[in-house]
Amino acid sequence: MGAEDTSRNRRALTHRAGYALRHPRRVPAHARRALRDGWLRLRHPGHIAYYRAVMASDAARSTEAAVGHSPSREQWARIGLMQFDYLLRHGLRPHHRLLEIGCGNLRAGRHFIGHLEPGHYYGIDISPHILLAAQETLVRDGLQTKLPYLALADDLTLGFLPDGHFDVVHAHSVFSHSPRHVIEECFAHVGRVLAPGGFFDFTFDRTEGEEHQVLHEDFYYRTETLVELAAGHGLTARFMDDWEELPHRQSKLRLTAMSDRARTVGP
């Protein structure tokens, strides 16, 4: 399935007018988001502080909706399991060490934590509200003995993490909310924390038309842009075709160190 109509520019006036005509009931909600966007941008000019405030505002209503745009618990559970099953099929074993960037309230993290050996899961997020919700998920799922690490991050330099440590780095629905400079910062540093043979999987909102953003919340990139950006930091990108078959509107890229021949983690 993957991204559906990848050529449209959601920022274009024609698209917005057509969308409003087709979905008149969604107009007030979008207008409220646009107002919030303007207000939060004024108060928080930097992207991380701005997006942290967006998450605080969304999480005040529902943490499930904050991480997934959908208030349904079933949808939350389904998307989490989809991420886990995918990595399981791609060789994730209990002894591996996994870093989840933008772990949210552990929609997928709870499955990774349950599967991995104690202390092998490390989740980071920019939102303290979401990390508190993540702790609630740990308690609800009885995962305390797995001793996962959950850390607040202010950027993606990953400076507090050790060299060559993680077999898998995973970021789902994070770069779909990130401007280019945030993604580039991540690419500049993620190679250092990857173990030999490790990989970094992330999803993104793909466009085959003009790159664009909706408010300061949703960002649409061409695959080539991200592939070139990664290459500039010594990372080889592979488009994950099998992810496109799943019922999810984002696409997935896998990055490995160029110096690394192995494409997947070993058993």
Ligand SMILES: C[S@@+](CC[C@H](N)C(=O)[O-])C[C@H]1O[C@@H](n2cnc3c(N)ncnc32)[C@H](O)[C@@H]1O
């Ligand atoms: C749409 S939610 C997805 C959460 C989780 N990955 C999942 O699939 O359930 C995006 C999460 O990424 C976090 N986030 C956004 N930008 C980030 C960044 N630059 N660094 C770390 N976390 C970030 C947000 O706070 C939020 O919890």
